[in-house]
Amino acid sequence: MKSINTTTLKKFDLLFIAIAFVMLGYLVTFQRTTDFIIFCIFVVSYDLIYGYMGRLSFGHMLYLGTGAYATALFCDHVSSNPLLAILAGVVCSALLGAVLGPIVTRTTGACFALINLAFNQVGYFLVLIGFSSYTGGEDGMSAFFGNLGPINFNNKMTVYVFCLTIMLFVVYFVRRLTSSPFGILLLTIKENESRSQFLGYNTVIYKLIAFIISTGIAGLAGGLSILNYTYVTPSFIDPTRNVEVIFASLIGGAGSLYGALAGGITYMMISNYLPNYIQRWEMFLGIMLLILVFWFRAGVWGYLTRFSGKPGKEMGS
Amino acid sequence: MASSVILETKGLSKSFGDFTAVEMVDYSICEGESAGIIGPNGAGKSTFFNLLTGMFPPSKGMIRFMGSDITDQASFKRVSLGLVRTFQLVSVFNSLTVLDNLVLAAVPFNSQFTRMSRFMLGSAHRDEVLSLCEESLIRAGLEQKRWSLTSELSYGEKRMLEIAMALLLNPKVLLLDEPLAGLSEFEISDVLSIINSLREQLTLVIIEHKISRLVGIVERLSVMHQGQIIAEGLPDQVLCDPTVRRVYWGADDQACET
Amino acid sequence: MINTLAYGLTIGGILYIISVGLSLTFGTMRIVNFAHALIYTVGAYALIAALPFLGGYFVPATVLAVLAAVPLSYVIERYIIRRLYGASIDYAIIATYAVLLIGVDITKWIWGATPIPLSDPVNQYLNIFGVSLPVYRLIIIALSLLVFLALEIFLRRTMVGKIVVAGLEDREAVSSLGINVEKYFCLIFVIGSCLAAFGGVLYSPITTVHPYMGFQVLLLSFAVVLVGGLGSMRGTFISAFVLGMVMAVTGRFWGPAAETMVFVVMAVVLIIKPIDV
């Protein structure tokens, strides 16, 4: 039975991913890998609405930033328990997604892209100026986490292990989500939404649910980056940085969970190592984007699977 | 009347700008009946179906289904009540596999999956779901192609898939919009045999051009012309009606041969 | 009070000039052209580059700056946007964004990232009801009205305008008459881009010129287009001035929130009147 085959294969995937990221840790240092992991989580959340639901957003940084600031604020004002603080970040992002979702999810194409961007701009303004007395404005703010029982979250290795574990959970969760009937429904919303309604689905609700899940995971990535950096600046919510996640999603191959991870790693590799050699970083990104759009739409993962035919082969490097 | 009216419209109208596509249509169909609607292209048949299924709201008039007013109800709601349709141009999801198309149709009203957690996190290819789809695959003659991408199917196979999807939704009334259009003779007989087998189980409304193929199947025939129903009755009678003959065949010189 | 009104009308006028180009291209190609923001920026920098050569005369420098947009926008239309017709709209959005990124980086390379202030080229004031208003702003308002009228006449009276109106409705049918629609769309694209450059020129003495100036303006003009209704030239005109006033009034109470308020208005409009594009 094919279904059994794929499930056993998928169980190994989590192991593969874990091994890949441990190897990556030895290759580029564990501290950097933590960065990679967090970015990968963000790409996964983005790919849920771009790759699966077919909505290109230019405002996803809003949710990363909301998660980050909420975590930091919670940590400073309520409790320094890292788990609770990150949870607060996730909840705040998802709530914001639930409030804005009904407005944005009824648009498609260019409107969806730009309305999200506009909201992101508003959020950026609020953080930078509107609420600067809380957020520290341009300087950002620090967050100091306490210990969780015996676990010391100021140890970089601990953070690494913690983030990796969380990422494996996220991958597991999103994989369940995308291989469920709900996941198929998202793909049909991309192809022909009104037809899905004639199968009896209230697509408005499901689009909203997908959006909220995606924003929640983006908030999680935001919260984890506070854990990693212990500070937050407005660059966490800067709308011009959306291009990074779009780039990663495209280069990995939109609409595939493993593609999102591959794209996340590829982008982080490029952005961590190339700026040392390339002075004109934005120009480089722009040219790469053009190349992707014109000649390389399937992305890294698309090409890997095309040539190997085996999903779940070595990730990245 | 032996059984009760299941679907009816009163004064149903739809205009697009200056153009009235459907004008004051009173139509009703009883439970278990099978009815056909014919009429020249552009007579408003498809628009009528679109109104029935909630593709867009009517300009005037009302629609009742199983005793309740569904005029303003969203299309997905109507599907959940049991009002299901197919499309004139086959509409299936080309980016999915054949099986996934069926899975999506099998899931929404199946009590096992209505729980949100199962819908969102349960595998789409669990054995329970697959066994639900299996019968449909065989019925549609697609069991060899379950893992194929739907875009690779022939037009006729897509039509079979679309009908199979519609049936998985447990319809009470099934609206078929030109189910035979664009099919080869061979495929037509396949589709006709499926339709024939459905007559016993549910209420059918069929729009079709190939009038001759409809005569054997439907108990009642309505003729639409310029947005209105101009004749209704037993198929043989309707086809002999002089107005109908004039509208349908243009100049009407052939005598009625029945 | 009158000051706020004048300010609102000025912003409205500039917003109109910039967003009407976006509205034209959005209407014709259903593509949000991020590169529009680049051309706006280039207009402003071209002005700065041209001024010293022309002895500081603003008008000829403006003409040069607007002309600089012609080859640039032609290349973008011909080699980026036209190649992506028919493909998913997302790719066109991403590609024009990439062009914006590249262009902004080149601008930074040439002129540096530091903002460049420009002085008021007219530097005269007019006294109205006891309030002295810069003449330059009044000129901007007049120019925006002029652009509006010129476009109305162009689109309604000339053959080119009719081709574009017909092409908006049905490209294929225009092509079937033996008319090269792409050529005319390209023309419209170039005209829209020239207006963006013109807007950049007009706005630069009021704000400062910096490489990222296009980003904010792009969002604002997108809001204008959305609020005005897609493809409606008159709607764009009205909404530009309405949103200009929104910015001016908000700015009176809390300067930094002016732009944000525009997006709030846009969100409200979208809630009331959803757009399906």
Next chain:
Amino acid sequence: MLLSVGKLNVFYGSAQVVSDVSLEVDQGEMIFLVGRNGAGKTTLLKTISGFLPSGSGKILFDGADINGKPSNELALMGMRYVFQDKRVFTQLTVRENIHLAAYPFKQKASEAEEKVVGIYPEIVRFMDKKAGGLSGGQRQLLLLGRALIGNPQLLLIDEPTEGLAAGIIDQVFRVLKMMKGQLAMLIVEQNLAVVSQLADRVYIMQEGQIPRELVSQADIQDQEQLEKYL
């Protein structure tokens, strides 16, 4: 031969819509293309007239290879395509619709108007109305008249009588009959009464192929026989 298509293949993605189609249209001939929905008729016409990317195979028009040429150039060369669904420019007036067609041929507006009035005299009554207000039949007649501007040699017409009431079909029929002989036409049509009364030849299209060509009038006028292909 005015138009000759040889072994044409057209694909949508991986699906083949037209396969190995060959057909010919001579000067002044009126040829009909008959087949059921989805047989590939519209695709074939659109490919010939340059609205779809070229397929593999040969398309010769007036001796020149036109495969892959853009539609607007073909229109200027004298091959005009009349869309199905009666696509007039609804935002423009009828007069502007006509002027637009005269423009690429540098024809005088008044001459162009006369041309349309010539086949559809009643149109003078709506000249300054928005074309969006016309009924389906009026639109179709406007389109046919408009297609004649610039004196094309070949018209490709897609379902001219589709969706029209019987009385109006007669009118369109009369116009087509009037045009017959003046120029070559390749017409997709499902109304067999029209086909059998006007056709010089009929091509039958099935599943992307043209398996049959009806040449003799006896075959063409046998409507029952024809009906089998629909």
